[in-house]
Structure formats: structure tokens, C-alpha cells
Amino acid sequence: MQILQKHAPALRIRAGHLARELILEQGLQPEQVDIVPGAAGGPKGIGIQGLDQAIFGEFFSRAPQRRTLVGSSIGSWRFASIAAHGAQQGTERLGELYTNLYFHKKMTRQEVSEVCRGMLLDLVQGKETDLVNHPDYHLTVLSIKAQHIFQSDKALPLLASVAGIVGTTAVARKHSRHFMQRVISQPNIGEQFKITDDGFTTHYHPLTEQSVLSWLMASASIPGVMAAVNNIPDAPQGYYRDGGLIDYHIDLPFQSKGIVLYPHFTDSITPGWFDKLFKRTSNPENQARTLLISPSQEYLQSLPLGRLPDRKDFTLKGLDQTQRIQLWKQCIAESQRLGDEFLELVEKQNFAEVIQTL
Incomplete structure (x- = not known):
């Protein structure tokens, strides 16, 4: 008798306590989903392309309604591309543009910014109206407003700022507010995305046809790697x-x-970039309604790089541009397994067998 081999799952499914209760009682239905977060993380975001296509192209199309898409950095670019071009074309366009970028170690911050701005223009320029007035997606872009010496792109003030942020974050996450303030940019139409006080000053600004490209650029402008963004219209x-x-x-x-349906490239939630230095994890109450869907360790180990694409690959010793592009394309192609497994879970509604506590 032939024994069928059981394949390791491609996804890990974790849920906050309220999300878990709701899903075990009703199953996961598209009409339940009203918020979708998108994390910062560079090219890791294109490594879950197949999952994005399944969620936005297949799952949400069963129950069209207005949903808040809230993203930082690559998360906001993922959502902008989907809003501009649709799930299939938008994710493929982002993946192709990002994969074919070229950087070298001696590039200045301004040069890196120019390359990334060129990519953003290729991605969504001419689609500003779709981003701001999309009937189903309330695009919400997260960035920060630099304070004091953190406004400078010069080496010494920048290094001093980063050292100050690390030092204050070591004491408590909220103390880094002395160097930066949160900015939430969103269209004026529809229900507004608001948060309660979490220790950071939070500014709300309109996302308009004139400002959307600038806010998307700001959201992805990594200090020390890219120049800060200024002169944003209406800001x-x-x-x-x-x-x-x-x-x-x-x-x-x-x-x-x-x-809160969260397609993520890792199975945990780290609040801020500097919090990962101190292994901080999410507040369970913040994530009470979150369903976190991410690649499993077995899936990641099966990839050509043993992980998702990473920003360090651009300058990784022993990996030239042609090799990197080939490996990234393989990783992106493999991500169809993530989408297929998600849709199978939705079809069978066997979440009770796989869901874990977030």
C-alpha cells in the first residue's frame, strides 16, 4: 500500500482572542474584514505576492466593501499598487519593478532616493485619483515627522539622532517621541482611521491627488539610506x-x-523598527481582532535563499545582480503556494485545526 506523504503547511495562522472566537464560531468570511495592515520590511513585502493576490483578488472580491488599508513603507506601496492596478497586475508590477532595481554600496542617499522615486512613479504615477478615491480601499499611509536634529541628513546629526532613539527606546518605546512624531495620511472621504493615544504625538493629514506620491515616498524613506522628504503639498x-x-x-x-486581516512576512509583530533591538512584541489587546497570516518556517526553509528577499541582497558578497534577480523571481513564484493554501483554508474552513494564539 502506498503511503501518501503529508506536506508541511506553507502558512502559519495566529489570531488574537476576539478574532479566534469569531472565526471558530462563524468561519472566516470576507465581509468580516474591515482593516488590513501592511508592514515595513523592504523586499520581504514582495515575497508574499501570492498571498496578496489571493486575498485582494479572490477573497475580497466575494464581498466588495470599503476597507482600510494601513501601511508603512513597502506596506503602503503594496496597497497603493493594488489600488492603482488591481490585485494581479498591481502585485506583479511592484514585484517586477522592485526586483529589477540596482543599487551599489557607494551610492549617496540622494541617489538612492532618486532610484526609489523613479520606481514609485513607474508604479502609480497617473493613478493618483484611483489611490485617493478608490471605492473599496481607504489607503492610509504611515510616516514620521522628524524632530530637532533628526531632521538633518548630515552624518553627525543623523548618527546622534539614531543613538538618541536607541537610548530612549531602551527605556521605553514612547520616549523616542522626542525625536519623531507619527503621521497618518488618508483621504478625507469615508470613515477616518483614528487611534487612541499611545504615547506618541500623532498628526492626521489629508491624502490628496497632489500629495499622495510625496506621502508614499516619505513612508519609505529610510534614514541613513535615503534623504528625508520635505515640501509635501498641504502639509x-x-x-x-x-x-x-x-x-x-x-x-x-x-x-x-x-x-483585522494581516498578511505578513513573519509570524510575529514588532511595534517599531528600533523595538526589534530589544525583542519587543505586540500588545495583545491591540491585536485582539487580528488574524495574522504568514509563511511557515518550513516554507521559508524551502526557498532558494532559505528566506524571503531582503534589502541586503542588493550588496551581498558573492551575489551578483543577475543571480539576485533570478533568486528573487523564484521566491516570488513560490509565493503562489501561500495564496493557494489560504484559499483552501477559506474553502474548507478548517481553521480550528491550524489556528494558534497571537
Whole structure:
């Protein structure tokens, strides 16, 4: 008798306590989902392309409704591309543009910014109206407003700022507010995404056809790697940087009435970029309604690189541009397994067998 081999799952499924209760009682239904977070994390975001395609292209199409898409850095670019071009074309466009970028170690911050801005223009320029007025997606972009010497792109003030952020974050996450403030940019139409006080000053600014590209650029502008963004239309004067500095994996007090569906590239949530230095994890109450869907360790180990694409691959010793592109394309192609497994879970509604506590 032939014994059928059981394949390791491609996904790990974790849920907050309210999400778990709701899913075990009703199953996972598209109409339950009202918020979708998108984390910062560079090219890891294109490594879950197949999952994004399944969620936005297949799952949500069964119950069209207005959903808040809240993203930092690559998370906001993922959502912008989907809003501009649709799930299939949008994710493929982002994956192709990102994969074919070229960087070298001697590039200046301004040069890196120019390359990334060129990619952003290729991604969504001409689609500003779709981003701001999309009937189903309330695009919400996270960035930070730099304070004091953190506004400077010069080496010494920048290094001093980073040292100060690390030192204050070591004491408590909220103390880094002396160097940066959160900015939430969103269209004025529809229900507004709001959060309760979490220790950071939070500014709300309109996402308009004139400002959307600037806010997307600011959201992904990594200090020390790219220049800060200023002169944003309809925004106070200042210097704006990567939203992942405060909201790396977006551990916010979501005001969801149903499910926060979180397609993520890792199985844990780290609040801010600097919090990973101190192994901080999310507040369980913030994630009470979150269903976190991420690649399993077995899936990651099966990939050509043993992991998802990473920003360090651009300058990794022994990996040239042609090899990197080939490996990234393989990783992206493999991600169809993530989407297929998600849709199978939804079809069978066997979440009770796989769901774990977040």
C-alpha cells in the first residue's frame, strides 16, 4: 500500500482572542474584514505576492466593501499598487519593478532616493485619483515627522539622532517621541482611521491627488539610506521619514468591528523598527481582532535563499545582480503556494485545526 506523504503547511495562522472566537464560531468570511495592515520590511513585502493576490483578488472580491488599508513603507506601496492596478497586475508590477532595481554600496542617499522615486512613479504615477478615491480601499499611509536634529541628513546629526532613539527606546518605546512624531495620511472621504493615544504625538493629514506620491515616498524613506522628504503639498513644513521607525509592524489599537486581516512576512509583530533591538512584541489587546497570516518556517526553509528577499541582497558578497534577480523571481513564484493554501483554508474552513494564539 502506498503511503501518501503529508506536506508541511506553507502558512502559519495566529489570531488574537476576539478574532479566534469569531472565526471558530462563524468561519472566516470576507465581509468580516474591515482593516488590513501592511508592514515595513523592504523586499520581504514582495515575497508574499501570492498571498496578496489571493486575498485582494479572490477573497475580497466575494464581498466588495470599503476597507482600510494601513501601511508603512513597502506596506503602503503594496496597497497603493493594488489600488492603482488591481490585485494581479498591481502585485506583479511592484514585484517586477522592485526586483529589477540596482543599487551599489557607494551610492549617496540622494541617489538612492532618486532610484526609489523613479520606481514609485513607474508604479502609480497617473493613478493618483484611483489611490485617493478608490471605492473599496481607504489607503492610509504611515510616516514620521522628524524632530530637532533628526531632521538633518548630515552624518553627525543623523548618527546622534539614531543613538538618541536607541537610548530612549531602551527605556521605553514612547520616549523616542522626542525625536519623531507619527503621521497618518488618508483621504478625507469615508470613515477616518483614528487611534487612541499611545504615547506618541500623532498628526492626521489629508491624502490628496497632489500629495499622495510625496506621502508614499516619505513612508519609505529610510534614514541613513535615503534623504528625508520635505515640501509635501498641504502639509506643515518639516522633514518626513519612514513610517516603520514608529510603526514597523503596525501594533496599533485598531478600532475594528470585525477582523483585522494581516498578511505578513513573519509570524510575529514588532511595534517599531528600533523595538526589534530589544525583542519587543505586540500588545495583545491591540491585536485582539487580528488574524495574522504568514509563511511557515518550513516554507521559508524551502526557498532558494532559505528566506524571503531582503534589502541586503542588493550588496551581498558573492551575489551578483543577475543571480539576485533570478533568486528573487523564484521566491516570488513560490509565493503562489501561500495564496493557494489560504484559499483552501477559506474553502474548507478548517481553521480550528491550524489556528494558534497571537
